[in-house]
Every structure is written in structure tokens, then in C-alpha cells.
Amino acid sequence: MSQRLCIIGTGVIGNGWIARALAQGWDVVAFDPDPQAPARTRAFVDNAWPSLERLGLAEGSSPERLHFAESLEVAVQGADLIQENVPERLELKREILATLDAAAEAHVIIGSSTSGFKPSDLQRDCAKAPGRVIVAHPFNPVYLLPLVELVGGAATDSAHTATAQALYQALAMRPLVVRREIEGHIADRLMEALWREALHLVNDGVATTEEIDAAVVYGCGLRWSLMGTFLTFHLAGGEQGMRHMLEQFGPALKLPWTKLQAPELTDELIDRVVEGCEYQAAGRPVSELDRRRDDFLVELLALTQKYWPEAEGLEGRI
Incomplete structure (x- = not known):
């Protein structure tokens, strides 16, 4: 018997969930009040489908297993899992999640794609079964990146x-599974730290957006795709590993190299960042850049699995 995913809100993240679920052979019922949402979603799925085919589709998978409901209350009926993806405004999310909680059967998990809010705050107005309302934060593109x-x-x-x-x-x-709730969860807190420092480097005239991206792509990013931060530094310590690395380089952590606060987003900084990104895009539409990214990720996922097969048991260790 096939499983059914209910999607509430069909922006980039909601559509990413839809494409992933369809590729795994699930039925998907979506709700979005925007009358243009069905056409936008189907175009999104069409653009993502070639990459999903290369990864391997589950038996019975088809874009035709997507349907739009005329209301949120209808959309949740018969769902095995509900995923909320409305804009990142706490009051709006609370309102939608309370409505979902009231409409859905009490045993059905309701995941919120929120990138920053704590689940206790999201559960606050849910009266029927608040415990099943959790954060389930994915990463773009949701249909390729496996972390949640x-x-x-x-x-x-x-x-x-x-x-x-x-x-x-x-x-x-x-x-x-994040051990305790905290704003921004884990991955976004790490990415925000890098993002703040990158904005300072642009603002201070140290580097362009292209140069900063090159530093990540051809340096730390290549290592991080396999080992992450801690194991990378463990290797930096040589045969003695992390202990030696901390003894040798730990004192540098006290030096004021980085800046914890984000710079003021002045018009000048915004223009620099926007102009830099437009130069890097070189006139290519986002859909073309999406496909280029997806082609790369499909190959990288296969390579990562080849060199880290034990990651198959990751879920049991977390």
C-alpha cells in the first residue's frame, strides 16, 4: 500500500518535498491558496525529474501521483505524513499548525520545515495532539539532499x-535527531556563522562574492562533503589526531580573526553582494543553475556513498 504525503505551502521547499516524495513512489496531496501554485509545482517537478531519474526512481513513482486539494482540511485526509512549508513567520506558522492539528488524525506526524523556530513555540496553539508537531528541517534542494x-x-x-x-x-x-531544541537547530547555525563572516569580507573590501565562493568550493568545501568539520581537523593533527591539533592551533581561537555579529546591511553592501552574484550567474537563469547544481549533486552523492558506506547506519548512531 502506497504512502501519502500532505504538503502545505508550495514554495521552493514545499515543491522540493513533493518531488522527493513522488520519486519515492508516494502519493502527494498539496494545498496552496495561490491559484498559480499547481502550474508552478508541475514545472518544478518537471525540472527536477531528470536528476531524480539518474539517482534511481522507486517502483511506481510518477509525477502523476500529485494532486492539489481545494482546502487544507481536505488535503490532510488520509495522509501518513504532513509537511508544513508556509513563510517563516511565527504567528502564521502557529495558526496553520493549529489548524492542521485540529483537522488531521491525532497519530499523524506534522513536520514543519522551519529553519529557525523552536518546536515548543510551534506547538503552543495545538490542542489535539501537540507532541506530533515537530521540526523537520530539510535542505535545498530537498529532492536531492538527504539531511533532515x-x-x-x-x-x-x-x-x-x-x-x-x-x-x-x-x-x-x-x-x-537534534538532542535539544535551539533556534536555528544545528546546520543553519553553522551556515549562518560562515555567511556572516563572508558578508564582512565583502563589506571590508577583502574579497568579492566570486572569490569567497572559490575559497569554499576549492578548499574547505571539498573536504566537508566527505568528513565535515571535526574529522577534517582530526586529520590536521597528524598521527596524534584532534588532541595534537587543539594543542597546536587551539590558542589561535582566541585571536580576533572572525566577527560574531553580522555587518549592517547597507545599500552599498547589498549592491556589492547582488552585483557579485549576478556576475557569477553570467546571465544564466536560475532554472539552468538549478540543473547544473543538481547534476553535480547526483554525482557527488554517489561519490560520497562510495567513500563513506558506513553512513548507511548514521541514523542509528545519532
């Missing part, structure tokens, strides 16, 4: 978390 951060709130127990893990694994995701 799962964060439970004050009302969430281990049974809710276990159910959510199994559901997202069925979508070929790699669930990372």
Missing part, C-alpha cells in the same frame, strides 16, 4: 520521534 533535522518540542516524546524517523527514512532521508 528532526527536533521535538516540550510535548514530544520518544514515540513521536521514532515514528518521524521511520517516515523520513521511507522518503530516503537521513534524519538527524
Whole structure:
């Protein structure tokens, strides 16, 4: 029997969930009040489908298994999993999640794609079964990148978390259960730190957007795609590993190299960043850049799996 995903909100992230679920052979029912949403979503899926075909489609997968509902209340009926993807405004999310909680059967997990809000804040207005309302934060493009951060709130127990893990694994995701709720979860806090420092480098005239991206792509980014931050530094310590690395380079952490606060987004800084990105894009539309990124990620995912096969058991170790 096929599983059904309910998607509320069909922006970039919502559509990414849709494409992933369809490729895994799920039925998808979506709701978005924008009358242009169905056409926009189908164009999104069409653009993503060649990459998903290269990764390998599940038996029975088809873009035709997507349907749009006329209301949120209708959309949740019969869903095995509900994913909320409305704009990142806390009051709006609370309102939508409370409506979903009231309309859906009490056992159905409701995941929020929020990149920053804590689940206890999202659960606050849910009266029926608040514990099943969790953070399920993916990464763009959702249909290719496997990480999803799962964060439970004050009302969430281990049974809710276990159910959510199994559901997202069925979508070929790699669930990372965050040990305690915190704004920004894990990955976004790391990315925000790099992003703030990059903005300072542009603002101070140290580097252009293209030069900063090159530093990541041809340096740390290549290593991070396999090992991440800690294991990379463990190797930097030689045969003695992390202990030697911290003894040797740890004192440098006290030096004021980096800046914790983001720079003021002045008109001048905004213009520099925008002009730099437009120069890098070289007139290519976002859809073309999407396909180029997707082609690269498909090959990189295969390569990462080849050199880190034990990542298959990652979910059980987190």
C-alpha cells in the first residue's frame, strides 16, 4: 500500500518535498491558496525529474501521483505524513499548525520545515495532539539532499520521534535527531556563522562574492562533503589526531580573526553582494543553475556513498 504525503505551502521547499516524495513512489496531496501554485509545482517537478531519474526512481513513482486539494482540511485526509512549508513567520506558522492539528488524525506526524523556530513555540496553539508537531528541517534542494533535522518540542516524546524517523527514512532521508531544541537547530547555525563572516569580507573590501565562493568550493568545501568539520581537523593533527591539533592551533581561537555579529546591511553592501552574484550567474537563469547544481549533486552523492558506506547506519548512531 502506497504512502501519502500532505504538503502545505508550495514554495521552493514545499515543491522540493513533493518531488522527493513522488520519486519515492508516494502519493502527494498539496494545498496552496495561490491559484498559480499547481502550474508552478508541475514545472518544478518537471525540472527536477531528470536528476531524480539518474539517482534511481522507486517502483511506481510518477509525477502523476500529485494532486492539489481545494482546502487544507481536505488535503490532510488520509495522509501518513504532513509537511508544513508556509513563510517563516511565527504567528502564521502557529495558526496553520493549529489548524492542521485540529483537522488531521491525532497519530499523524506534522513536520514543519522551519529553519529557525523552536518546536515548543510551534506547538503552543495545538490542542489535539501537540507532541506530533515537530521540526523537520530539510535542505535545498530537498529532492536531492538527504539531511533532515528532526527536533521535538516540550510535548514530544520518544514515540513521536521514532515514528518521524521511520517516515523520513521511507522518503530516503537521513534524519538527524537534534538532542535539544535551539533556534536555528544545528546546520543553519553553522551556515549562518560562515555567511556572516563572508558578508564582512565583502563589506571590508577583502574579497568579492566570486572569490569567497572559490575559497569554499576549492578548499574547505571539498573536504566537508566527505568528513565535515571535526574529522577534517582530526586529520590536521597528524598521527596524534584532534588532541595534537587543539594543542597546536587551539590558542589561535582566541585571536580576533572572525566577527560574531553580522555587518549592517547597507545599500552599498547589498549592491556589492547582488552585483557579485549576478556576475557569477553570467546571465544564466536560475532554472539552468538549478540543473547544473543538481547534476553535480547526483554525482557527488554517489561519490560520497562510495567513500563513506558506513553512513548507511548514521541514523542509528545519532
